[in-house]
Amino acid sequence: MIDLKFYSPEEEITYAPITNHHIRLFIKRDDLIHPFISGNKWRKLKYNLITAQETHKNHLVTFGGAYSNHVLATAAAGAKFGFKTTAFIRGEEAKNSLLDFCKLFGMQLIFVSRKDYLNKADLHHQHFNNDDSAYFLDEGGFGTDAEKGCREIITELQQEYDHIFCSAGTGATAAGILNGIYLKKQTTQFHLVPALKGGALLQEAIKPLLIADSMYPIHDEYHFGGYAKTQPPLIDFIKDFTSKTGILLDPVYTGKTLFAIKDLASKNYFKKDTSVLMIHTGGLFGILGMLDKF
Numbered sequence: 001m002i003d004l005k006f007y008s009p010e011e012e013i014t015y016a017p018i019t020n021h022h023i024r025l026f027i028k029r030d031d032l033i034h035p036f037i038s039g040n041k042w043r044k045l046k047y048n049l050i051t052a053q054e055t056h057k058n059h060l061v062t063f064g065g066a067y068s069n070h071v072l073a074t075a076a077a078g079a080k081f082g083f084k085t086t087a088f089i090r091g092e093e094a095k096n097s098l099l100d101f102c103k104l105f106g107m108q109l110i111f112v113s114r115k116d117y118l119n120k121a122d123l124h125h126q127h128f129n130n131d132d133s134a135y136f137l138d139e140g141g142f143g144t145d146a147e148k149g150c151r152e153i154i155t156e157l158q159q160e161y162d163h164i165f166c167s168a169g170t171g172a173t174a175a176g177i178l179n180g181i182y183l184k185k186q187t188t189q190f191h192l193v194p195a196l197k198g199g200a201l202l203q204e205a206i207k208p209l210l211i212a213d214s215m216y217p218i219h220d221e222y223h224f225g226g227y228a229k230t231q232p233p234l235i236d237f238i239k240d241f242t243s244k245t246g247i248l249l250d251p252v253y254t255g256k257t258l259f260a261i262k263d264l265a266s267k268n269y270f271k272k273d274t275s276v277l278m279i280h281t282g283g284l285f286g287i288l289g290m291l292d293k294f
Contacts, residue, residue, distance in 0.1 A: 004042075004046050004049070004050075006033045006034065006042060007032065007033070008028060008029055008030045008032060008033050008156065009028075009029050009032070010026050010027070010028050010029070010157065010158055010159075010277070011026065011027050011029055011247075012024065012025065012026050013025045013026065013027055013245055013247070014245075015241060015244060015245055017240075017262050017265070017266070018261060018262050018265045018276075021265040021266065021268070021270070022272040022273055022274075023265055023270055023273075023274050023275075023276055024273065024274070024275045024276065025261070025276055025278070026161065026275065026276065026277045026278070027247065027277070027278050027279075027280050028153065028157070028277055028278070028279045028280060029247075029280055030042070030043070030153075030279060030280050030281060030282050031247075031248070031254075031280045031281075031282040031283075031284060033282065034076070036072055036073060036075075036076035036101070036105075036285075037073045037076050037077050037080070038069075038073070038282030038283060038284065039069075039280060039281040039282020039283055040150060040172075040173040040279075040281045040282065040283075041069055041070055041073035041141065041281075041282060041283060042073065042077075042149075042282075043146070043149035043150045043152065043153070043173070043176070044070075044140070044141030044142075044145075044146035044149055044150065044172055044173070045073060045074065045077050045137075045141055045146075045149070046145075046149040047145035047146070047148045047149050048060075048135075048137055048141060048143070048145045048146065049077060049081060049083070050145075051135075051145055052083065052135040055135070056133070057132075057133055057134065057135035058082070058083055058084060058133050058135075059083065059084040059085070059086065059128075059131060059133040059134045059135060060074055060077075060078050060083045060084070060085045060086070060135050060137050061085075061086045061087075061088075061124055061127075061128055061134050061135065061136055061137060062074045062085070062086075062087050062088075062137040062138070062139070062141075063087065063088045063090070063117070063120050063123075063137075063138065063139040064087060064088075064089065064090065064139055064140070065089065065090045065091065065228075066089055066090070066091060066094040066096060066098070066099060066289070067096065067098050067228070067285075067286050067288065067289040068087075068089075068098075068139075068140075068286075069098075069282070069283035069284075069285055069286050070139070070140045070141055071087045071089070071098075071102060071107075072098055072101055072102055072105075072285055074087065074107070074137065074141075075087070075101070075102040075105035075106070075107035076101075076105050078105065078106065078107065079105040079106055084106075084133075085105070085106065085107040085108070086107065086108040086109075086110065086127075086128075086134075087102065087107055087108075087109055087110070088110050088111075088112050088117065088120070088123050089109050089110065089111045089112070090112065090114055090117040091111065091113075091114055091117075092111065093111040094111070096288065096289065097285075097288050098285050098286070098288055098289070101285070110127070120136075120138065120139065121136070124136050139170070140169055140170040140172065141170075141172065142170040142171070142172045142205075143172065144209065146172035146173075146176070147172050147175045147176045147179065147209045148176065149176065150172060150173045150174075150175070150176025150177060150180075151176040151177070151179050151180040151183070152176075152180070153173075153176065153177055153180060153279060154177060154180025154181055154183075154184055154186070155180060155184070157277075159275075160186055160187075160188060161188055161275045161276065161277040162188065162189065162270075162271075162274045162275045162276065163188065163189050163190075163191060163270070163274065163275070163276045163277065164177060164181075164188055164189070164190050164191065164276075164277045164278075164279065165191045165193060165257050165258075165260065165261055165276065165277070165278045165279070166190070166191070166192065166193070166257065166278070166279040166281065167193050167194075167195050167253035167254060167256060167257040167279075167281055168192050168193065168194050168195060168199065168202050168206075169195050169196065169227070169253065170202075170205065171202045171205040171206040171209070172209065173279070173281065174190070174192050174202070174206055175206045175209035175210055176209075177190055177279070178190055178206070178210055178214045178216065179209075179210060179211045181214075182210075182211055182212050182214065183211070189216070189217075190214070190216045191216065191217050191218075191219060191260075192216060192217070192218045192219065193218075193219050193220075193222055193256055193257040193260045194218065194219075194220050194222075194223060195223065195227055195228075195252055195253050195256060196223055196226055196227035197223050197225075197226040197227070198220075199218060199220040199223060200218050200220050202218070203218065219260045219264070222256045222257075222259055222260040222263070223256065224251075224256060227252070228252050228286075228289075228290075230251045230290065230293050233259075234251060234255055234256065234259055235251065235293050235294060237255065237258075237259050237262065238251060238255045238294075239294065241258065247280070248284055248287075249280075250283055250284050250286055250287050251287065251290055251293065252283070252286050252290075253281050253283060254278070254280055254281060254283075257278055257279075258278055261276060261278060
């Protein structure tokens with residue numbers, strides 16, 4: 001049986017641009033779970049790995065871009081838990097440090113055109129239809145097993161918070177947090193900060209994964225140009241926060257989420273002495289493709 005134990009503390013942070021507004025700021029340090037299988041990547045893989053093992057599938061086949069933290073996490077998890085791994089990489093053949101790590105973990109990379117990438121099920125069928133050991137693992141690990149793993153964010157918490165903020169790409173992590181709050185009958189207000197333009201559309205992706213209808217604010221004005229895009233104010237904020245706290249943020253997800261919290265605090269969005277928890281979703285290796293911005 002796969003041993004999936006890990007440690008993810010809740011850390012109270014003092015950072016003047018936020019906490020000077022009479023807010024208690026906490027970060028759930030999922031970035032500390034594992035150096036390569038970090039954050040929500042571990043959580044979204046957990047029950048997929050268990051399902052693969054229980055159905056006698058020992059070949060994880062997944063999808064992502066050239067700087068996908070999910071692809072790297074899958075490669076590392078495969079090496080750690082004894083799975084063969086393959087990833088379809090979107091776009092022309094590329095070479096970078098993140099993909100080099102994937103290869104070191106034994107992952108096979110198949111580069112496909114952006115057009116072909118749109119039909120992942122077809123790609124899987126074409127290449128692995130005759131491989132009974134192949135396990136289809138969607139981009140970002142999205143699905144019911146991913147949502148199930150992310151529910152445990154809530155069950156692990158040492159206290160109840162007034163607000164929980166989380167970034168979103170596919171929405172599986174958000175769905176898990178919302179379901180966890182519902183199952184524990186908490187009054188916590190969940191906040192979604194999309195990493196991409198048009199993030200309000202994530203509601204449609206999240207809804208089928210929810211146990212019950214949930215109302216939550218979507219702060220979709222902090223995408224900074226879209227997925228994997230940045231602007232100088234975001235980069236300056238990340239540099240300032242990291243230099244003053246020792247906690248690294250990435251510019252795709254967590255940087256945007258904490259920037260949203262800072263901006264909302266400056267606008268007196270929160271009541272005095274409110275507790276705010278940000279979920280650190282890890283995925284810091286994606287910053288390798290954006291270091292020139294810093």
